[in-house]
Amino acid sequence: MELEILKQDKDSIEVQLDNLTLAEILRVYLNKDSDVKFAAWKRDHPTKKPILSVKAKNPKKAIKDAVSAITKDLDRIEKEFSKLK
16 A cells, blocks of 8 residues: 655645545544544545545554554454355
8 A cells, every 4th residue: 555645734644545445444444533533535536546634633643553453354354254264
């Protein structure tokens, strides 16, 4: 996953992501975090990459925590799925 930081302040960040699926998954997990005040993505045109905006006490840490939670959930799902074989 590649992301490009477009804007960064003390309590907000805007990053451009490779695809919409990643932006939406991150948005969902970020909005579960009580330290996150705002998390949403926008895309100016369907041919453009999505931009994720996050406002939090520490937005970089919030994104890292969301990625960790996503990874943990995916690992759990993979283990459960492998039991079905």
